[in-house]
Amino acid sequence: MPANPHPAPSYDHTYDVVVVGSGAAGLSTAMAAADSGLSVVVLESTDKWGGNTAMSGGGMWLPNNPLMKRDDVGDSREEALAYLEATVGEPGAASNRARKEAFVDGVEDFVLTAEKYGVELVRAPDYADYYPEKSGGKIGRAVEVKPFDVKRIGSWWETCQAPVALPVKTDDVWLLGRAWSTPAGFRRGAELVFRAAGGVLRGKKLAGIGAAFAASFVDVVVQKQKTPLWLNAPLEDLIMDEGHVVGVRVTRDGEPLTIEARRGVMLAGGGFDQNKQMRRELQGIEGNPSGAPGNLGRPIEIAYKAGAALELMDDAWWGASIAPVDGHGAAFIVGERSFPYSIIVDGKGERFANESESYVDLGHHMLEHDKDGPYWFIADTRHARRYLRTYAMDPRLNKKMTEAGIMVKADSLAELAGKIGVDPTRLDATVDRFNGFAKAGVDGDYGRGNSAYDRYYGDPLVRPNPCLGPLEKGPFTAFKVVIGDLGTKGGVVTDADARVLREDGSVIEGLYAAGNNSAAVMGRTYPGPGSTIGPAAVFGFRGARHMAASR
Incomplete structure (x- = not known):
């Protein structure tokens, strides 16, 4: 018989599933794969696990989820899909109807399986979809992990990407923003203090939001399911056999290794938000990312070399951020933009968008209006x-921001305008016009303030519009604002089961992708809170279930 032209390499390790990345997509894939009886290894390229998820607000946008049904909150598959069509549309293959249906239909498996392993999920009942007035829009679809000890x-917490352990929940954030200005805010602040103190008294170290998600899933994946998680193990290449992915080449702590993947490889290693060269070439901007430092886009490049189609590489989960200073990254701002007595202006001193709109929309408006800025967030006392x-x-x-000219104070708007380099006459006219709107409501x-989403972060004690308050009382403060992001949106194109596709629509067998390694099912928009983590987790599950059913 003739020699095999593609002899099998000698592998250092063999698993059914190799997962690249340790954020929501990676940990969800690992959980579902092990639940399906498969052997799994999770690879993290850096010395910290959790990725963007651990650093995030931790919310998951999961329409028609089981928690809503238990609470008798009305939602349905039809309403969820109608809303996705109204908001996302179909800008490309990543957002086609089949992928939208797969996302909505995969929510239940993710939620129920996570709960089976002890993950405590709770709803954020007051958080609105970002376009709640559109067909199928709702309030209360967001889900998060309850603060976790x-x-x-154990020692895994020491290598988590999360910056700090605080028992904060999603619905705390909007109320804590006004903790000393409204009774509801004060009550929620007190609840948080008692929650933290109660945890300490019980000998617990409670972490909320993204840290809770990451830690609770590592508890299941690593401790309960006994799946190995390798740190400092970046993907170097895929091992292919006649167009099929059969394994990976990695470097672990500097040592090159080969791993056989009998059922498949899941790329879940994050976007390319920290790769300035890729961003300049593909997006025309270096960006001001708020994500994990390991998001360099290497898995996307490797998949592309293997023949994967790419989409949305020019886009990101944009938003407005306070400019970085002295080693401190850009500070992504959300609720602060909706509080009254504030506006955002361009370098001419003029408004250009609804300051309270969803962060992706504001980011797109900043890009379209003036990619280079500057922009200023101006507020009265x-x-x-x-x-x-x-x-x-x-x-x-604050001192460093003041020294760098990022935080500027002045007793009058005219003085402020001079300090930030905008035309005082134009700024005065802008504020005058805005103040008239604020008084009229x-x-x-x-x-601004027309949508329930805008008003979610507003101040209900300010009337007639909780998002509008006139800028009249000095001293006035201006913060320099830049175009920021929560990660990049572009990546490899995948099907309803997270399988990676070529340009002609054919499947690269054995290769899967989810999270920011994949082109977003949400297209160029952001339908609701947790529209990154929700699909990442669901498509991680769908990919794992498909691997389990194959062969």
């Missing part, structure tokens, strides 16, 4: 006194 994962500003809580950082230019 990170002591349960009531904004500083009444509301929690996450980006201005550290006096040492209707933003006649950009509709």
Whole structure:
């Protein structure tokens, strides 16, 4: 018989499934694969696991989920799909109807399986979809992991990408922002204090939001399912046999290794938000990312070399951020933009968008209006006194921002305009016009406060519009704002089961992708809170289930 032209390599390790990445997509894939009886290894390229997920708000947008059904909150498959069509449309193959249906239909498996292993999921009942007035829009589709005792994962917590352990929940955030200006905010602040104190008294170290997701899933994957998680193990290449992916080449702690993947390889290693060269070439901007430092896009490049189709490489999960300073990354701002007594202006001193709109929309508007900026977030003294500003809580950082010209104060708007380099006449006219809208309760230019999403972060004690308050009382403060992001949206094109596709639509057998390694099912928009992590987790599950059913 003739010699085999593709002899099998000698593998150092063999698993059914190799997962590249340790964020939501990777950990969800590992959980579902092990639940299906498959052997799994999770590879993390850096010395910290959890990726963007551990650093995030931890919410998952999961329409028609089992928690809603238990709470008798009305939702349906039909409404969820109608909403996705109304908001996302079909900008490319990644957002086709089959993928949308797969996402909605995969929610239940993800939720019920996670709960089976002890993950405590809770709803954020007050959080609106980002376009709740559109067909199928709802309030309360967001799901998160309940604050989790990170002591349960022992020394693994020391290598988590999460910056700190605080028992914060998603619905805390909007109320804590006004903790000393509204009774509801004060109550929620007190609840958080008691929650934290109660955890300490019970000998627990509670972490919420993204840290809770990451830690609780590592508890299941690593400790309960006994799946190995390798740190400092970047993917170097795929091993192919006649067009099929059969394994990977990695470097673990500097040692080159080969791993056989009998059922498949899941690429879940994050986007390319930290790769400035790729961003300049593909997006025309280096970006101001808020994600994990290991997001360099290597898995996407490797998949492309293997023949994968790419989409949305010019896009990201955009938003507005306070400019970085002295080693501190850009501070992504969300709720602060909706609080009254504030506006965002361009370098001419003019408004250009609804400051309270979803962060992706605001980011796109900033890109379209002036990619290079500058932009300024301007507020009067009531904004500083009444509301929690996450980006201005550290006096040492405030000093550095002041020295760098990122934080500027002045007693009058005219003086402020001079300090930030905008035309004082134009800024005065902009504020005058905005103040008129604030007193009338209707933003006649950009509709700020019209949507339930805008009002979610507003101040209900400010009337007639909780998002509008006139800028009248000095001193005034301006923060330099840049175009930021929560990660890149572009990646390999996948089908309904997370299988990687070529340009002609054919499947690269044995190769899967989810999370920001894959082109977003959400297209160029952001339908609701957790539209990154929700699909990442669901498509991680779908990929694992498909691997389990194959062969």
